[in-house]
Amino acid sequence: MKLPFSNKSIPGLIGIDISSSAVKMIELDQDESHRYKIAHYAIESLPRDAVVDGNIIQLDIVIDAVRRGLRRIGSRTKLAALAMPSAAVITKKILAPAELGEDDLEIQVETEATQYIPFPLDEINLDFQIIGPSAGNPDELEILIAASRKEKIEDRVAIAEGAGIRPTIMDVEQYALQASCSEIRKAWSKEVTAETIALVDIGATLSHLIVLHKDEIVYTREQAFGGDLLTQEIASRYEMSLEEAELAKKHNDLPSDYDIEIFEPFRETLVQEILRLLQFFYSSTHFNKVDHIILAGGGCLLQDLSKKVMEATGVITELANPFTLMTTGPKIKASQFQQDAPMLLVACGLALRKFHP
Ligand SMILES: Nc1ncnc2c1ncn2[C@@H]1O[C@H](COP(=O)(O)OP(=O)(O)OP(=O)(O)O)[C@@H](O)[C@H]1O
Ligand SMILES: [Mg+2]
Numbered sequence: 445m446k447l448p449f450s451n452k453s454i455p456g457l458i459g460i461d462i463s464s465s466a467v468k469m470i471e472l473d474q475d476e477s478h479r480y481k482i483a484h485y486a487i488e489s490l491p492r493d494a495v496v497d498g499n500i501i502q503l504d505i506v507i508d509a510v511r512r513g514l515r516r517i518g519s520r521t522k523l524a525a526l527a528m529p530s531a532a533v534i535t536k537k538i539l540a541p542a543e544l545g546e547d548d549l550e551i552q553v554e555t556e557a558t559q560y561i562p563f564p565l566d567e568i569n570l571d572f573q574i575i576g577p578s579a580g581n582p583d584e585l586e587i588l589i590a591a592s593r594k595e596k597i598e599d600r601v602a603i604a605e606g607a608g609i610r611p612t613i614m615d616v617e618q619y620a621l622q623a624s625c626s627e628i629r630k631a632w633s634k635e636v637t638a639e640t641i642a643l644v645d646i647g648a649t650l651s652h653l654i655v656l657h658k659d660e661i662v663y664t665r666e667q668a669f670g671g672d673l674l675t676q677e678i679a680s681r682y683e684m685s686l687e688e689a690e691l692a693k694k695h696n697d698l699p700s701d702y703d704i705e706i707f708e709p710f711r712e713t714l715v716q717e718i719l720r721l722l723q724f725f726y727s728s729t730h731f732n733k734v735d736h737i738i739l740a741g742g743g744c745l746l747q748d749l750s751k752k753v754m755e756a757t758g759v760i761t762e763l764a765n766p767f768t769l770m771t772t773g774p775k776i777k778a779s780q781f782q783q784d785a786p787m788l789l790v791a792c793g794l795a796l797r798k799f800h801p
Contacts, residue, residue: 451490454801458484458521458672459794460510461620462603465648465742467509468788470795471519478534480627480770480799484517485791486643487784492686497649498529500599514607525613525794530652531666533592533616536560541583542577553589559589569597573716590616603632613797618654618664620793621645621740624801625656627766627792628738638735642725643764644718645789646743648672653721655734663725669717671743674710681706707746714743715752721731722757733759740764742787766792 458471471484488509492503514521538556540549553572554565561568563668568591577586597614604611625643632638640662645652649670655663679689682699698706718737726732737759739760744763754761765785772778 446557454523454797454800456483456519456521457523457611457612457795457798458514458519459525459620459791459797460513460604461527461788461790462506462510462600463647463793464490464497464650466490466787467506467513468791469510469513469517470791472770472795472798473793475771479601481773482767482770482776482781483773484519484775485781485784485788486513486517488513491685496631498532499596500603501601503606506603506688510603510782511610514609521544521595523612524609525605525615525618525797526611527615527617527790527794528596528600528602530616530618530664531749532596533590534561535588535590535616537575538587538589539546539581540587541576542585544585544624549587553587557589557591562800563580563591563593567594568592569594572616589696600602600672611800612761613793615796616798617654617790618661621652621654622656622661623793623796624635624740624766624789625654626659627740627769627796629763631765631768636736638760639738640731640734641738642722642734642759643738643740644721645741646670646714647741648743651717651741651743652719655724655729655731657724657731659714662731663729664801665721665724667717667721669714671741671745673708674743677706677710678702685774689800703737710747711752714746714749715756718753719756735759737761737763740786744786745783764789 458469461468467488469486473481473483490509494505500506535745540552557570565612570591572587573655575586575588578586601611609742622641641656644655647670650674651667652666675686675689676692678693679686679783736754750761750763763786767785
């Protein structure tokens with residue numbers, strides 16, 4: 445008989461993405477054949493200004509949302525994987541002599557870190573991971589260091605603890621997105637040899653481009669642009685509150701001139717924004733093409749957006765769904781989950797940490 449879990453997994457770990465529009469959580473399991481199963485998920489909306497650009501402004505409101513989500517899914521989970529916004533974390537690859545012991549390595553990392561990180565060491569959390577021997581010199585190790593301001597990490601820890609769970613993993617959003625991207629790729633047929641993949645995440649207020657080349661992140665860029673701009677336009681055009689406009693947008697419950705006057709121009713602006721992000725990538729690296737574009741985030745849930753992006757770029761474009769190879773537990777409503785999937789990439793990447801701590 446096969447064991448359902450590898451002994452390396454963290455039982456009862458839930459991935460929680462604290463973003464500006466909502467708290468999103470996912471818990472994954474594995475079935476007997478090691479296929480992932482979505483056991484639970486929840487999206488709890490947050491009011492405007494509770495989380496702004498990855499900064500937690502109203503701690504109590506966010507704690508309440510996490511608590512509500514956990515109660516709703518009825519999971520007995522007691523451990524959480526959380527993510528820091530990519531912009532709040534400085535990462536850097538360094539090289540160190542391979543023969544260093546653990547203590548010396550720590551000292552080496554601290555010394556190197558002081559060169560790259562513009563804050564005193566006692567104000568930051570410093571972490572590092574050995575990637576492996578350096579490609580150029582086998583006597584050296586390639587090491588990824590990550591540093592973040594302590595207070596930003598402490599806010600997230602306080603949210604988890606306030607909601608009654610223990611934060612065991614603190615990841616970075618871009619790595620969670622990368623993990624979800626690997627799941628998306630697994631679903632592609634063997635003939636797809638896309639080496640360079642652009643993942644465009646359009647959230648409520650921020651757009652994020654991550655380019656992966658042979659599974660490694662080679663470029664990231666963030667832009668202040670998101671789905672909330674469309675909500676604002678709807679609100680001012682039709683004299684609605686932002687809350688009314690948000691609902692009307694999601695339910696497509698708007699006057700007949702909406703499509704031509706507001707929706708189509710906004711979608712075109714979004715396509716231009718994506719082209720601009722790609723242009724930044726091409727002009728600051730040696731790359732001059734991408735092989736595949738994946739659109740993620742709620743801001744991409746606009747009719748025919750993939751088609752428009754594909755027409756404008758000439759690159760195969762798809763809407764992100766990292767769950768296509770996963771099964772769903774009895775509590776998941778398949779059609780709703782299908783709709784929510786593109787917004788759940790960070791939460792999914794965090795939930796996967798259960799199996800790859
Ligand atoms: N069905 C829909 N149609 C159009 N827009 C939608 C739909 N569902 C969600 N959105 C929009 O998507 C945005 C939220 O997306 P998402 O959950 O990815 O953002 P976020 O991760 O909270 O934001 P950020 O990454 O900026 O912190 C909001 O602007 C919301 O209005
Ligand atoms: Mg987001």
